[in-house]
Amino acid sequence: MKPVIIKSTEQITQMRQSGKLLANVFKALDEHIQVGMTTMELNDFVESYITQQLGAIASTKGQYGYPYAVNVSVNDVVCHGMPKASQKIKSSDILNVDVTLKYDGFLADSSKMYVMPEAPALARKISNETYKAMWEGIKLVKPGVKLGDIGHAIQSYAERQGYSVVREFCGHGIGAQMHEGPDVLHFGKKDTGLTLKPGMTFTIEPMINQGTHKVKTLKDGWTVVTKDKKLSAQWEHTILVTESGYEVLTLRDEEH
Template sequence: MKTERTETIVILSQREIEKMRRAGQLAAKLLQYLEPLVKPGVTTLQLNDAAERWTKAHGAKSAPLGYKGYPKSICTSVNEVICHGIPNAKQVLRDGDIINIDVTPILDGYHGDTSKTFIVGNASPKVKQLVEVTEECLRLGIAEVKPGAKIGDIGAAIQEYAESYGFSVVRDFVGHGISNIFHTAPDIPHYGIRGKGKRLRPGMVFTIEPMINEGTWEFEMLGDGWTAVTSDRKLSAQFEHTLAVTEDGVEILTLSA
């Protein structure tokens, strides 16, 4: 999302991390709920409305809705859309599409932020490869997280793997700190140099959310001011988790309990 990040990195208490864990588990369950609804003939607005009903029924609210003017409850980024696609009634999913669904419920004041790219129906081997490589990029980025590591270690691992398949890493949209505030320091680029950047410390909580493109990493912004698309209109995939740095490694907070 468009951000106004605070500059100070906040170290969360165990009580706060527990609240982040509960919000994260809810976010994971929301994606699980939406997954069987992703099929040819469904509109992105139908996915949005289903997510909003489910979120309210579980005592939470949708962080994107109204955030800096964003008009919907989730982001639905289809095919060449890198991020922040706005659900609408005219966008009908077709066999072979890919769609990233990005959800952020707020539970007890804290944010659970996660996303996943789904394949609609059947897709070509090349499309499947892009999605699989992007998910592996997230896994490799998470594997770098531990006390004493540098933020650049995360981006370097992601960039090296994505580029080894001939794909590119989006530069203009990055992961971010998160807590009871949607977007905070630090920025987490998905490209970089090992040993560079801020040092990770226990209690830091942030997202890793690599956006990997089939072609160029460059983007264009559509007229709605939100939807970012690949400049060459080739495909883009994304996966996201919210993470906490622990005393001896990392905990993924956006997993279903």
């Protein structure tokens, strides 16, 4: 069990700064991403923006030996998709871009779905509904709530839309380290699990599949895909438990 670290006022201020910078990364990417660019070009843009424009660290790179600054998970890729110089973004694709940034010793972690202009309606729908599922969990966050309540809310919403929740991956505590306690499951039972306290910081990042929740990892050791080759979507934010509720540390301008 990884320890759950309650952040001090000073540490929260530092995490707010990291979160704000990471929101800026996605704002820059919104204007840069386009059909026809390769996923490696996307990776290189993000790494350059983080290091050159923001003076921060692209902390996904080197994490557990992972060689790139982003995960780019396209269509049936659930998570940890590796950028490739040979993979061009198609007009019908949906893709999740997952970025972790470190600034002044503290991390922020977020991911966003990009829906290309000719993506089918069902692809657009799973992206939208996964976003809503994430918020079903986020809006419950406050002191005294249990983690099982959050997982239950996400699972219930996703399953009402006819989707399934991936079990093998979860949200996590975050701060000076990428993975702290607690583990934040995106499925579960009400009134179970750890009780939330002010100063906790963690990610909520549901991975939602069109078909079965079952997944498999490809031979590269990183890329995780749906077992039935149906679409998957994910959204992620870094959350702070406040005295009375929550604060989304990675909130982007379009979400205010």
